[in-house]
Amino acid sequence: xxxxxxxTLKMKKLSILLLxxxxxxxxxxxxxxxxxxxxxGLRGTVQEFxxxxxxxxxxxxxxxxxxxxxxxxxxxxxxITSRVGPISKIxxxxxxxxxxxxxxxxxxxxxxxxxxxxxxxxxxxxxxxGFATIIKIDKNPSSSQSPYTxxxxxxxxxxxxxxxxxxxxSPEGGEYNEPRSVTITSTTQGATISYSTxxxxxxxxxxxPIAVTHGTTTIQAKATYNNTExxxxxxxxxxxxxxxTLKDLMTQGSGALDVADASMQAITRVEDKAASRxxxxxxxxxxxxxxxxxxxxxxxxxxxNGQDQTAYDQSNWMLVEVSKQDYxxxxxxxxSVSRIAGGLYNGDACNPVLSRAADGTMPVITYGDKxxxxxxxxxxxxxxxxxxxxxxxxxxxxxxxxxxxxxxxNPKAQEYATVVWAVWDKATSAFYVPAPDGVNNKxxxxxxxxxxxxxxxxxxxxxxxxxxxxxxxxxxxxxxxxAQQAAARKVNAxxxxxxxxxxxxVYPLELNAASGVVTAVSxxxxxxxxxxxxxxNLAGAEIAAPQAGVNIVVTTYTDGTTRATKMxx
Numbered sequence: 001x002x003x004x005x006x007x008t009l010k011m012k013k014l015s016i017l018l019l020x021x022x023x024x025x026x027x028x029x030x031x032x033x034x035x036x037x038x039x040x041g042l043r044g045t046v047q048e049f050x051x052x053x054x055x056x057x058x059x060x061x062x063x064x065x066x067x068x069x070x071x072x073x074x075x076x077x078x079x080i081t082s083r084v085g086p087i088s089k090i091x092x093x094x095x096x097x098x099x100x101x102x103x104x105x106x107x108x109x110x111x112x113x114x115x116x117x118x119x120x121x122x123x124x125x126x127x128x129x130g131f132a133t134i135i136k137i138d139k140n141p142s143s144s145q146s147p148y149t150x151x152x153x154x155x156x157x158x159x160x161x162x163x164x165x166x167x168x169x170s171p172e173g174g175e176y177n178e179p180r181s182v183t184i185t186s187t188t189q190g191a192t193i194s195y196s197t198x199x200x201x202x203x204x205x206x207x208x209p210i211a212v213t214h215g216t217t218t219i220q221a222k223a224t225y226n227n228t229e230x231x232x233x234x235x236x237x238x239x240x241x242x243x244x245t246l247k248d249l250m251t252q253g254s255g256a257l258d259v260a261d262a263s264m265q266a267i268t269r270v271e272d273k274a275a276s277r278x279x280x281x282x283x284x285x286x287x288x289x290x291x292x293x294x295x296x297x298x299x300x301x302x303x304x305n306g307q308d309q310t311a312y313d314q315s316n317w318m319l320v321e322v323s324k325q326d327y328x329x330x331x332x333x334x335x336s337v338s339r340i341a342g343g344l345y346n347g348d349a350c351n352p353v354l355s356r357a358a359d360g361t362m363p364v365i366t367y368g369d370k371x372x373x374x375x376x377x378x379x380x381x382x383x384x385x386x387x388x389x390x391x392x393x394x395x396x397x398x399x400x401x402x403x404x405x406x407x408x409x410n411p412k413a414q415e416y417a418t419v420v421w422a423v424w425d426k427a428t429s430a431f432y433v434p435a436p437d438g439v440n441n442k443x444x445x446x447x448x449x450x451x452x453x454x455x456x457x458x459x460x461x462x463x464x465x466x467x468x469x470x471x472x473x474x475x476x477x478x479x480x481x482x483a484q485q486a487a488a489r490k491v492n493a494x495x496x497x498x499x500x501x502x503x504x505x506v507y508p509l510e511l512n513a514a515s516g517v518v519t520a521v522s523x524x525x526x527x528x529x530x531x532x533x534x535x536x537n538l539a540g541a542e543i544a545a546p547q548a549g550v551n552i553v554v555t556t557y558t559d560g561t562t563r564a565t566k567m568x569x
Contacts, residue, residue, distance in 0.1 A: 030088065036154040037072045055084045056157060071095050071151040077138040078152075082159060086131040089158035089187075095151035099124045106138050129165065129187040131225060164188045164230035167221040173235030179255045180237060181209040186223035186230065195221040200232075212237045214256030214344055214357055241342065246284040246316040246352075254347025257354060259318070264337040266367065267374050267416050269330045270319060270477060270509070274454040278327035279353075280365065281416050281477070282337055283315040283374075289409055304378045304420060309409045312377045317414035319477075320363050321355040336368035350413050350480035376475065380421040381433040382447035383408045384478075384504045408447075411478040411504060419476050419506060422449075426468035431506075434471065451476075451506045458512040465513045477507040 035051050050057040059079045071094075080090065094100070105126065128135065165187040171180060184193050184206050193206040200220055210219060216238045223230040241256040246264065263285035270279045289312045303309070320340055322330070343354030343363030356362050411417055422431035431451065436444040453460065455477055460466055481503055514533070535543045536552040543551075554564050 030158055031160045032089075032156055032158045034154060034156050037152060055159070056080055056082055071098075071153045073149065073151055075149045077136060079134060079136045080155070080157070082133045082157075084159055086133055087135060087157055087159050088131055089127070089129045089156075090135060091156040092126045092137070093153045093155070094124045094126070095153055096124050098149065098151035100126060100137070100150055129189055131188070131190075164191055164223050164225045164228050166230040166233045167193050167223050168233065169219065169221070169235040173219075173237055175238045175240060177240050177242065179211065179213040179239055181211055182219060182235070182237070183209045184219075184221045188223055188225050188230070191223040191225040191230070193221055193223050195219055212239060213254075214239050214241065215342075215359065215361070246282070246318055247286060249316070249318065249345065249352045250349045252345060252347070254345055256357075257343055257345040259340040259343070259354065260338070262338060264340075265371060265374070266332045266335045266337050266365070268333055268509075269322075269327055270455050271327065271457070272454050273456075277355075278322050278324050279319040280322055280327075280330065280332070281317065281414070282320055282340065282365075283317050283416075286314045286316055288312065289314050304380055307378055312409045315412070315415075317412055317416065318352040318354055319414055320365060321353070322365070323362055326362075332367050332370075334372065334374055335370050337365060338368055339366040340364070341366075352414055374416075376416055376418045377409070377411070378418045378420050379409075379411055379478070380419075380447070381423075381431055381449055382445045383410060384447060384449035384506070413478075413480045415478045416509075417476060417478055418473065419508075420473045422472045422474075424466045424468060424470055424472060426466075429463055431472070449504055449506050451508055451511075453508065453511075455507040455509055456511050458508065458510045460508070460511045460513050466511070467513060472511065474511045475509045476511075477509065479505050479507065481505060 033051065033053060033055060035056075057080075059081070060074070060076060080087070126137075167184045167186045170183045170185070184195060186193055194203045195206050195210065196203045197210075197217060197219055199218070203222075206221065212219075216236065218234065218236045220232050220234050222232045239256050241258045242252070243258045243260050244252050245261040246259060247261075249259075259282075261284050264282055265285070267281045267283055270281055271277075272279065290308075290310050320343065340354060341364045342357065342361060344357050346353045346355065354363050419431075421434055423434050424430075425432055428448075429450065430448045432448045433445055451463070453463070458474070466472070512533070514535075534554045534556070536554065537543055537547065538550055538552070552564060
């Protein structure tokens with residue numbers, strides 16, 4: 001007698017292995033099953049219907065239902081349960097006019113935390129994608145809408161798919177003329193999205209749109225759900241810089257810029273010691289104020305050191321960041337500049353700066369030939385007052401004819417200028433126009449400004465180093481505190497004795513503690529003022545500041561004359 005039991009066991013084992021193999025194939029492949037109520041409906045008990053394939057069943061909670069217009073008329077909650085593993089996608093199709101909305105519909109997943117569905121409801125179709133074995137469609141508890149009735153025509157259920165959907169980008173990668181805000185999504189609901197902008201070296205959790213402002217940026221993204229990662233999606237964005245002139249910056253938003261203007265000129269270099277950054281100061285040639293201001297307005301011009309304020313340079317200015325190496329080697333003062341490429345504009349019309357990109361790339365400046373020496377505008381504290389009126393009437397000092405009103409030009413944003421007649425007041429930590437005494441400021445003008453020492457290359461390190469009630473003259477960069485009109489830059493001088501209204505902050509470039517001591521200037525109407533002060537020891541060697549003992553002080557004036565004196569310290 002032959003014992004066939006071992007063969008029977010083998011057959012059973014093979015059957016089991018084959019079953020597992022079939023199940024593995026079944027689980028790895030996505031299968032979509034349609035339940036069309038208009039054609040086949042459901043079968044089962046009163047409170048539970050089972051699909052013909054027996055893969056899914058529907059239960060109704062506190063629900064009334066019936067067939068109407070070849071659809072399942074539902075008033076209440078519906079729960080769909082899978083017998084074949086997670087559902088990855090389900091599409092409900094409703095009768096037009098009887099579909100749920102984002103205001104009255106909530107989808108919850110009973111196998112995990114609740115998920116409120118307020119999107120993807122388009123016309124008569126509601127789609128959910130993710131992984132869950134139980135899906136419930138219910139009324140939004142915060143909704144007061146009535147009646148609460150849906151006409152369900154069919155369902156399309158996808159199951160057996162175990163992949164997490166790879167993220168997608170909006171907008172898609174490509175070349176754009178302006179900055180973009182990139183949104184990343186995955187159709188796998190509940191998935192966590194991570195992204196990288198450095199080739200995958202570092203990943204961050206996606207929480208809000210990613211700003212792509214300049215240059216070329218590649219974003220990688222992946223979705224993770226239930227410890228399963230999706231494939232990595234990649235999108236590359238190239239932002240082409242807008243090409244503008246310096247004058248355009250007044251209306252240009254922040255972002256990547258190329259600045260092209262045949263009239264540009266590099267004037268000087270500036271070190272921001274507080275931020276350890278380095279800049280070249282660039283201007284255009286926007287003409288003189290005499291071209292913009294008509295004397296017919298009935299305003300009498302005022303002279304600072306003999307310079308008519310209606311003939312002031314009206315150029316637009318901008319700081320352009322450079323590397324420390326380029327700053328140190330800079331010898332391009334008064335060189336023409338034809339183009340500045342690849343910078344990131346800060347969008348501040350009051351203090352325009354073209355700085356390095358996020359990846360550290362500096363703007364590229366194209367220099368040309370050297371031109372004539374630039375003569376900075378001269379401003380006294382009255383020039384830094386904010387404008388009082390747009391029609392320039394009132395608040396002014398009357399001229400000798402009893403009818404004209406004096407006015408003063410305002411500096412432009414980031415302007416390189418010479419500050420004159422600035423008297424330091426220690427009590428208020430500000431510079432003022434000299435007090436009227438019949439000689440100095442004999443018309444009684446007033447005005448003030450505050451300073452910041454971030455750019456100063458002189459020996460004043462702290463404001464306490466500045467000598468109280470001494471008059472100073474120094475080169476500076478002028479920054480606006482608030483946006484002001486780009487039209488004719490003038491301000492009425494208030495002689496009513498009120499409080500000055502400063503609209504600027506001044507950054508001295510070479511403010512020395514002793515520069516207010518040795519000076520022969522005593523009259524606001526003087527035709528000359530101090531250009532710079534140099535110090536020498538008795539051996540004739542130039543020194544940075546007075547030393548203990550006898551020092552030789554050489555004062556150079558704007559008219560070219562000099563004056564040498566001895567000073568004991």
